[in-house]
Amino acid sequence: MKILTYSPEYLPDFERLNKHWIRKYFTLEPVDVDVLEHADKYIIDTGGTIIFAAIGSNIAGTVALKKIDDESVEMTKMAVDEDYQGKGVGRELAKHIIELAWEMGFKKVILYSNTKLVPAISLYTSLGFREIPLEAERYQRSNIKMEISREEENVHYAAADELLKIVEEIFPLLQQVPESAAAERPERGKWSAKEIIGHLIDSGINNNTRFIRSQQISLLEIPGYDQDFWTRGQAWQHMGWQDLIKLWAVFNKHLSITIRTIPATKLQNKCKISDREPVTLLFLVTDYVVHFKHHLQQLKVITKDTI
Incomplete structure (x- = not known):
């Protein structure tokens, strides 16, 4: 060409x-x-x-x-x-x-x-x-x-691209994890693979709200969320594994688009979550991907390196 x-x-x-x-x-x-x-x-x-x-x-x-x-x-x-x-x-x-x-x-x-x-x-x-x-x-x-x-510094594109790449690489591997292995809790008080994926969906839901609302106001104040309460309340442990990972993949593919289409001029808007110090929208975006990767490492251990 x-x-x-x-x-x-x-x-x-x-x-x-x-x-x-x-x-x-x-x-x-x-x-x-x-x-x-x-x-x-x-x-x-x-x-x-x-x-x-x-x-x-x-x-x-x-x-x-x-x-x-x-x-x-x-x-x-x-x-x-x-x-x-x-x-x-x-x-x-x-x-x-x-x-x-x-x-x-x-x-x-x-x-x-x-x-x-x-x-x-x-x-x-x-x-x-x-x-x-x-x-x-x-x-x-x-x-x-x-x-x-041209004048906007689109540094958040890298986070959007990395998120999409991870989902596309990991999803086929998650499909290979048996239902029984996904449902097993490694020890008392620890999440199963189902609950980790469910938690990542909860994280995506909450962060999606932050990503959108932070574009509307220079300092957004928003409550945090109790991750254990959400994981139990969403009953991820009782959802079929294949349906669960499809939901996880689709939602995060959507989030990669949401991140990419944030105007660069809004990336320095601040968000105050609960009583924590305010952070920028750019930090929320990059930290979401870091948190995402952290829990995938946990999954790797639980599924005995299947992924």
Whole structure:
């Protein structure tokens, strides 16, 4: 795969690829026709650009930057030929166009999409885009607007990525643990594997609330929780092991998305839990992953290194 910079000779491919996918999922709007048939006028001449992905001699995909103002640009008209979908073409195009936006001096990249385009929304989220309010009547087919900012230091991305990686690596190993072994308490007063996984779900539930509410206020005051009381109250010991670990995996995959989409400008907001000293939202995020890994080490011992 090669990424090609703008050249007028590729404009027919820009028009062809985009008209195809828009017609497949939606209806071509007048603004689409104008931009696709006169991309030089509406994109290039106004300070934007278009790039293309080539595989061999074929144009496999394309995406454009459309200037909004001196600081902002819209990532628009991304299309990948159906013969090359699922091969990472869209991701490479998106990564290159974002870097190009920074090189061109823009500070923000926004995009409009539709939530029915699940793979596209997942791609944008993984690259750091977060949802922002959608103004009315931008595109009829758009029901979501997303943004990424160059100036934000997205240090929390590492925590989100690490959490997701751990879940994806550990889940298949947890599936191999027998029900009886998962239910066994190693000694009186100690949690079983079921209860440890249940506790991690409880931790996720409580931290998810902290992650969200801390974005709304500069100093959030919130009660703590009694982990033993929660573990008993949730009755994790009596839940089937396979259902339990599926719930754990799905919830933490969701949390990785929640973490990644926290605006970096909110990471220094403070949270005071019970009577403890206030800590930053960034600390809560990183500490959640540390706590997560600590209990997985306990599981390793209980399950005799199965995981």
